[in-house]
Amino acid sequence: MQKSELKTPYFMIDEDKLIANLEKAQQLKDISGVKLVLALKCFSTWGVFDIIKPYLDGTTSSGPYEVKLGYETFGGETHAYSVGYSEEDVREVADICDKMIFNSQSQLAAYRHIIEGKASVGLRLNPGVSYAGQDLANPARQFSRLGVQADHIDDDVFDSIDGVMFHMNCENKDVDAFITLLDAISERFGQHLDKLDWVSLGGGVFFTWPGYNIEKLGAALKTFADKHGVQLYLEPGEAIITKTTDLVVTVVDIVENGMKTAIVDSATEAHRLDTLIYNEPASVLEASEQGAHQYVIGSCSCLAGDQFCIANFEQELEIGQKLHLLDSAGYTMVKLNWFNGLKMPSVYCERSNGDIQKLNEFDYSDFKRSLSQWSVK
CATH class of the missing domain: 3.20.20.10 (Alanine racemase)
Known part of the structure; x- marks a missing residue:
């Protein structure tokens, strides 16, 4: 893999x-x-x-x-x-x-x-x-x-x-x-x-x-x-x-309203909740403090203030580009939720020998089952 x-x-x-x-x-x-x-x-x-x-x-x-x-x-x-x-x-x-x-x-x-x-x-x-x-x-x-x-x-x-x-x-x-x-x-x-x-x-x-x-x-x-x-x-x-795990996301759209926002296929409220609760911005591997191109890294949830951070980049971001949100292990996977019916992140481990091991993945059936198992008749 x-x-x-x-x-x-x-x-x-x-x-x-x-x-x-x-x-x-x-x-x-x-x-x-x-x-x-x-x-x-x-x-x-x-x-x-x-x-x-x-x-x-x-x-x-x-x-x-x-x-x-x-x-x-x-x-x-x-x-x-x-x-x-x-x-x-x-x-x-x-x-x-x-x-x-x-x-x-x-x-x-x-x-x-x-x-x-x-x-x-x-x-x-x-x-x-x-x-x-x-x-x-x-x-x-x-x-x-x-x-x-x-x-x-x-x-x-x-x-x-x-x-x-x-x-x-x-x-x-x-x-x-x-x-x-x-x-x-x-x-x-x-x-x-x-x-x-x-x-x-x-x-x-x-x-x-x-x-x-x-x-x-x-x-x-x-x-x-x-x-x-x-x-x-x-x-x-x-x-x-600490510092062992990245949350990897993809830019799915770029919009502008006073600042450019790169919307990614994840959300703080669903996948990195402490970013929202404690107002502690994420760090992005691809970012550069001296970069001339500034973006809000925005979530794809409907919560207006749901964003990961504001970051600068050397080059303009493109739709389809992957970003790595650093240090994303603590209080993340234990707090994952199905807000907005967003896709739940899969979980992998890169082993010392380079192998990629899948630890968990989720699909629509997991979302559906988390809400009800039986209907009222």
């Missing part, structure tokens, strides 16, 4: 780029002793788990289906977490998870009897400090529902759980900022952590970002783990798959 034969839109995962991130993850593990569990909420494309599994220790989830997926397709440790469990959810995963982390003391009290003797019990704490570029993604934002607030904790709870989870980062590329958060947790909760077996520090630590000081992070994690006598976990998502 040749790339030129592939019909857009499609995602292309690059195995070599994925391995480069995973080798940094292994370096961090070797330095610090931390265990890493893949955050399935960010990336769940299990067709490439064979690449990831040798480097990571398991998976972590935000809902019962992710628990099942991690257990069935990844193995290793399976961590279960949800902001709000139902009793059915807990019973559904109690026998297949290694750790179950509750979001509140009330949920812990209501459901821990179901998992006792089956899984290690944990509780999410909200330390009241965080690092996030936008309030929407800030776990410590005002009136946060995520984790038990420090002033609401019943100290006796630490005698009846095995571990805790702090998730307080979002795309944190600053190792010193992370260490400051780590020190704050140690100071505020240290006497309680000393009683526990494990501590998860959540995700959002961008240790694979170019220039990140992995050695400094590793040393800080090891110091924390040794001080409190706990096994540390991180829950990387984007750190594992």
Whole structure:
């Protein structure tokens, strides 16, 4: 299968780029002793788990289906977490998870009897400090529902759980900022952590970002783990798959209304939702900052403000030309939807030997089945 034969839109995962991130993850593990569990909420494309599994220790989830997926397709440790469990959810995963982390003391009290003797019990704490570029993604934002607030904790709870989870980062590329958060947790909760077996520090630590000081992070994690006598976990998502995947699209029309817009056969609302939610423009491989030809890269959806970015090009774009939207793995394939009845992107992986492996493709029957299976008669 040749790339030129592939019909857009499609995602292309690059195995070599994925391995480069995973080798940094292994370096961090070797330095610090931390265990890493893949955050399935960010990336769940299990067709490439064979690449990831040798480097990571398991998976972590935000809902019962992710628990099942991690257990069935990844193995290793399976961590279960949800902001709000139902009793059915807990019973559904109690026998297949290694750790179950509750979001509140009330949920812990209501459901821990179901998992006792089956899984290690944990509780999410909200330390009241965080690092996030936008309030929407800030776990410590005002009136946060995520984790038990420090002033609401019943100290006796630490005698009846095995571990805790702090998730307080979002795309944190600053190792010193992370260490400051780590020190704050140690100071505020240290006497309680000393009683526990494990501590998860959540995700959002961008240790694979170019220039990140992995050695400094590793040393800080090891110091924390040794001080409190706990096994540390991180829950990387984007750190594992950043810069590994392109969303490849085709220019289907060019229109002009004050600016030229190249309309492509994809949409942020359907295929790259975080571009829209967080107002973070995509980057285009073919673009050039010095290019004299500027275009809006516009979606083919009916949403007026649905566009990928504004970009400059050395040459005028042409209908039928392919564009590569870079860094399109995180929070994309897990959020795909059928808005406007647009064609869903296929998913491929370019293996290290040059082979193109098809991981998934979709057609009209998938769209139809997602809306109804039976008609009312």
